[in-house]
Amino acid sequence: MADQAQPKHMRDLLRDMPKNWGRWGANDELGSINFLTAAEVVRGARAVRSGKVFAIGVPVGRKEGDPIYPGRGQPVKTMNMDKGFYYNDAGPEFPGGLEYADDVIFMYVQGTTQYDALGHVWYDDKLYNGYDAKTTIGGLKKCSIQPIAEHGVVGRGVLLDVARYKGVDHLAPNQQITLADLEATAEKQKVKIEKHDLLVIRTGWMRLFYEKGADAFFPNKTLAEPGITDEPALIRWFHEMEIPSFSTDTIANEQTSSSVSGVFLPLHGALLRNLGIPFNEICYLEDLADDCAEDGQYDFLFVGAPLKIVGGTGSPVNPYCIK
Ligand code: UVW
Numbered sequence: 646m647a648d649q650a651q652p653k654h655m656r657d658l659l660r661d662m663p664k665n666w667g668r669w670g671a672n673d674e675l676g677s678i679n680f681l682t683a684a685e686v687v688r689g690a691r692a693v694r695s696g697k698v699f700a701i702g703v704p705v706g707r708k709e710g711d712p713i714y715p716g717r718g719q720p721v722k723t724m725n726m727d728k729g730f731y732y733n734d735a736g737p738e739f740p741g742g743l744e745y746a747d748d749v750i751f752m753y754v755q756g757t758t759q760y761d762a763l764g765h766v767w768y769d770d771k772l773y774n775g776y777d778a779k780t781t782i783g784g785l786k787k788c789s790i791q792p793i794a795e796h797g798v799v800g801r802g803v804l805l806d807v808a809r810y811k812g813v814d815h816l817a818p819n820q821q822i823t824l825a826d827l828e829a830t831a832e833k834q835k836v837k838i839e840k841h842d843l844l845v846i847r848t849g850w851m852r853l854f855y856e857k858g859a860d861a862f863f864p865n866k867t868l869a870e871p872g873i874t875d876e877p878a879l880i881r882w883f884h885e886m887e888i889p890s891f892s893t894d895t896i897a898n899e900q901t902s903s904s905v906s907g908v909f910l911p912l913h914g915a916l917l918r919n920l921g922i923p924f925n926e927i928c929y930l931e932d933l934a935d936d937c938a939e940d941g942q943y944d945f946l947f948v949g950a951p952l953k954i955v956g957g958t959g960s961p962v963n964p965y966c967i968k
Pocket of ligand 1: 714755761765896897898910924926
């Protein structure tokens with residue numbers, strides 16, 4: 646355990662860790678999504694057996710509030726046309742009598758289930774592939790979510806239900822998930838993790854939000870999430886397995902404060918910035934997990950379709966896991 650009072654800078658912490666910069670050329674903005682070729686889509690489609698579809702996005706704009714990073718506001722959704730406007734003679738009249746409802750939503754692109762673009766985070770003034778952090782000013786000119794949205798995130802998905810493996814409803818605040826935990830979970834589930842799989846890691850943490858509320862989910866109004874972290878073997882494994890992207894049922898996809906280094910969200914540096922792995926965060930995995938436990942099938946076709954937000958740091962998404 647490193648000195649928690651003085652965690653290392655990511656520059657030093659990750660100095661000997663792998664990077665995919667330059668691997669797909671100097672102009673690349675897709676990163677590990679490059680691994681998702683047409684052959685990978687076919688491999689994913691082969692996992693479809695029953696046709697059951699699980700939509701793992703969370704509901705957006707609930708009156709009680711949504712699970713969102715504490716520094717971000719809740720979505721604001723208002724009606725700007727509905728039957729009330731017509732009762733007040735403010736609804737447009739169309740020949741034929743058609744009427745309609747319209748609404749507006751104002752929200753953070755990371756304010757629900759989302760993909761982080763590769764330009765969402767950086768350190769040492771460099772984004773993925775070495776692009777200058779200045780390219781983020783006024784909207785991402787490099788590594789926005791748009792190229793990933795054009796490509797799509799489609800392939801073989803594998804659920805790793807770590808909470809069920811450990812026999813708990815949800816992991817504890819800031820509990821580390823190790824590489825050994827991932828491998829033991831896969832072994833218990835009798836599923837083989839293959840190269841280029843889209844990993845879906847369940848901690849049960851999102852269940853806490855919907856069952857016990859925001860105060861349990863954000864102890865002391867802060868993020869204290871369980872998850873994988875900057876364990877060197879785990880970072881190398883993601884690199885060797887050429888994992889294109891991964892999803893979790895937490896806000897940030899990793900242990901909030903690393904048990905290994907004390908650094909805050911180190912995998913945002915090691916995986917997202919250095920390996921070019923976009924994170925799919927804030928997923929709801931309870932229904933998918935229950936079904937996998939019931940039928941013993943933990944692999945599926947994963948379809949993530951972020952929006953083509955021009956210059957966007959990320960995008961809301963509702964991925965489908967099709968069994
Ligand atoms: C940050 O913005 C730091 O985290 P996230 O990727 O969870 O949005």
